[in-house]
Amino acid sequence: xxxxRRSFIGSAAAxxxxxxxxxxxxxxxxxxxxxxxxxxxxxxxxARYIARDGGDQVNVTLIEPTRTYYTCFFSNLYIGGFxxxxxxxxxxxxxxxxxxxxxxxxxxxxxxxxxxxxALAGGGSVxxxxxxxxxxxxxxxxxxxxxxxxxxxxxxxxxxxxxxTELLKAQVMSMREGGTYCMVAPPNPYRCPPGPYERVSxxxxxxxxxxxxxxILIVDPKxxxxxxxxxxxxxxxxxxxxxxxxxxxxxxxxVEVDPAAMTVTIDGVVENVDVCNVIPAQRAxxxxxxxxxxxxxxAPVEAFALTSKMDPAIHVLGDSAAQGDMPKSGFSANSQAxxxxxxxxxxxxxxxxxxxxFSNTCWSLIDTEDGVKVGAAYEPTEEKIASxxxxxSQTDETAEVRAQTYQESLGWYDAIVSxxxx
Amino acid sequence: xxxALVTGLFGFIPAMAIAQPMGDPEAGEQLYRACATCHEIGxxxxxxxxxxxxxxxxxxxGAIEGFRYSSAIxxxxxVWDVDMLSRYIEDPQGTMPxxxxxxxxxxxxxxxxxxxxxxxxxxxxxVAIPFELSPEAAAVLAxxxxxxxxxxxxxxxTACHAAGDAxxxxxxxxxxxxxxTAMVEYRSGERTHQVMEMVSGRLGDEEIASLAVFFQKxx
Ligand SMILES: Cc1cc2nc3c(=O)[nH]c(=O)nc-3n(C[C@H](O)[C@H](O)[C@H](O)COP(=O)(O)OP(=O)(O)OC[C@H]3O[C@@H](n4cnc5c(N)ncnc54)[C@H](O)[C@@H]3O)c2cc1C
Numbered sequence: 330x331x332x333x334r335r336s337f338i339g340s341a342a343a344x345x346x347x348x349x350x351x352x353x354x355x356x357x358x359x360x361x362x363x364x365x366x367x368x369x370x371x372x373x374x375x376a377r378y379i380a381r382d383g384g385d386q387v388n389v390t391l392i393e394p395t396r397t398y399y400t401c402f403f404s405n406l407y408i409g410g411f412x413x414x415x416x417x418x419x420x421x422x423x424x425x426x427x428x429x430x431x432x433x434x435x436x437x438x439x440x441x442x443x444x445x446x447x448a449l450a451g452g453g454s455v456x457x458x459x460x461x462x463x464x465x466x467x468x469x470x471x472x473x474x475x476x477x478x479x480x481x482x483x484x485x486x487x488x489x490x491x492x493x494t495e496l497l498k499a500q501v502m503s504m505r506e507g508g509t510y511c512m513v514a515p516p517n518p519y520r521c522p523p524g525p526y527e528r529v530s531x532x533x534x535x536x537x538x539x540x541x542x543x544x545i546l547i548v549d550p551k552x553x554x555x556x557x558x559x560x561x562x563x564x565x566x567x568x569x570x571x572x573x574x575x576x577x578x579x580x581x582x583x584v585e586v587d588p589a590a591m592t593v594t595i596d597g598v599v600e601n602v603d604v605c606n607v608i609p610a611q612r613a614x615x616x617x618x619x620x621x622x623x624x625x626x627x628a629p630v631e632a633f634a635l636t637s638k639m640d641p642a643i644h645v646l647g648d649s650a651a652q653g654d655m656p657k658s659g660f661s662a663n664s665q666a667x668x669x670x671x672x673x674x675x676x677x678x679x680x681x682x683x684x685x686x687f688s689n690t691c692w693s694l695i696d697t698e699d700g701v702k703v704g705a706a707y708e709p710t711e712e713k714i715a716s717x718x719x720x721x722s723q724t725d726e727t728a729e730v731r732a733q734t735y736q737e738s739l740g741w742y743d744a745i746v747s748x749x750x751x
Numbered sequence: 752x753x754x755a756l757v758t759g760l761f762g763f764i765p766a767m768a769i770a771q772p773m774g775d776p777e778a779g780e781q782l783y784r785a786c787a788t789c790h791e792i793g794x795x796x797x798x799x800x801x802x803x804x805x806x807x808x809x810x811x812x813g814a815i816e817g818f819r820y821s822s823a824i825x826x827x828x829x830v831w832d833v834d835m836l837s838r839y840i841e842d843p844q845g846t847m848p849x850x851x852x853x854x855x856x857x858x859x860x861x862x863x864x865x866x867x868x869x870x871x872x873x874x875x876x877x878v879a880i881p882f883e884l885s886p887e888a889a890a891v892l893a894x895x896x897x898x899x900x901x902x903x904x905x906x907x908x909t910a911c912h913a914a915g916d917a918x919x920x921x922x923x924x925x926x927x928x929x930x931x932t933a934m935v936e937y938r939s940g941e942r943t944h945q946v947m948e949m950v951s952g953r954l955g956d957e958e959i960a961s962l963a964v965f966f967q968k969x970x
Binding site (some may be wrong): 378660663664667671681683686688690698702704705706717718719720722727728729730732733735736737738739740741743744745747748 | 919
């Protein structure tokens, strides 16, 4: 497989493809083109699997502006001091060299669905037979009054990993003694349901060592949240008295910020804060809206191959997709990408297509070696991707079980990034 | 009757059935002084007041030939995994009422983790032990595998199982008999693990058979 198979089979394979599968799409005009927008969890996986399974019968182009992708998953562990930023960075070298993927470091700025081309910020356009969108999230304008992206230095979101994460950590580490870290948590649905609460745990872990009289305030528009019982038990156990959460009953949904004054107004009451981590409401990445495949904030897809409900030549993966029951996670995006890749290669080359099956598991770290997890399996239905059952760690597990769970998360990280980036 | 090469003396313990202990073996070496009066450990260790502890992590309880155990240990039928060891060391009498081990217990969970990490650093020698394939596993192994299907299904597994072995066991190259045995044990709940029970719970015999052959060859 990989490079040698590609170079050995050469152009003869395209001919064989045409002969043996005359009904196959794209065969009429030579090797079909798959274009993937976004080289994150969903896009990198889709590109890799399509290139691997499609061999010489499919051209794959991956459009991604950054040369190093920093994973959001485990970025909270960086804040907690358990990972370095470098360990979260992944480049596209293997996808290009071993899988023959045409990696284009540029922004996609428009999709012409009639001409089937993608316009690039740097000029020029790329034609496609199949377009896969996995552009992640953007923020809903005006979701938190007083905040917009121009305020992200004063009040970081750190919900796209990299410099934002570094900035937030630096602010936490240099916070005045006894100061207040405030998180404005997002409403559903958003990327990584346990993410904000794992973040609070990791911030608390740092503050407990460097600034033990500091306070953490969570302003939350949601009644409840993912793994709530596990987090709350852990916070009580490890960070007793440090963390306060204001839910919607006490004004958590009625919040305004002033980045210049560093204040947060909760139900009319002004609070001075020292670090303010605003995680606004989210929507599909901008290019999905520009491509006209969204309805409201997200891009609706059917459940069998993540095909856009607006355009059969487009698939939408990961956070941007409105697919049903799967949480917006890197694991989900990776799982969806593999199902989509199998269907796309099947359609383009006539190879076998197997029944879709999806799963997700999300680990979170509460404190040193205190790991918890939640997961579920999913199956496609006519209506949506539907959950068929799952599990969650239990409260009161032994320290050994928690340490084991944390170890598993380390194994998972290594496995999934090599499943994405090769 | 077949032979499988596994660590441990009695009973079949698939390679990763035993949770890896998390702790500092060097700190554990100091703590082991509390045990050394009664237990030897390491190459050539002999029984003293207590049985030798070489290879104890993953060893069946009461397994050392020639040592007279209490029935609390000898007839317990359990395997010393990390969790069980920790509980026994924390409170021997409370955990295994009637045990003859006259040791008070170790309250600190970090210390227990360190101590277990030290115990785990002495592996039992590999021995060939007889292992009977269960009828369920044999039935799966009798199904004709579908390699292409196995490859497709394997994509779910590679989100967690990598070529390395840190945190989650490596399954590439695993012997199909061990692979299938593990999967049917997770599926029946005989071997417990939240993730693997869920994963195996939705795999039929053909799917497990195809995965087993795919992973055996994938290396
Ligand atoms: C703090 C935090 C913790 C998390 N922890 C976990 C976890 O433990 N486990 C887990 O499974 N998930 C976790 N997640 C969620 C996970 O990171 C996302 O769900 C996942 O990355 C979504 O994948 P995606 O492909 O949809 O988007 P992304 O991975 O964000 O990828 C989108 C890519 O598209 C690119 N892009 C955007 N627009 C364009 C354009 N116009 N042209 C070209 N490229 C473009 C971006 O540069 C980016 O690289 C966490 C998230 C956060 C924020």
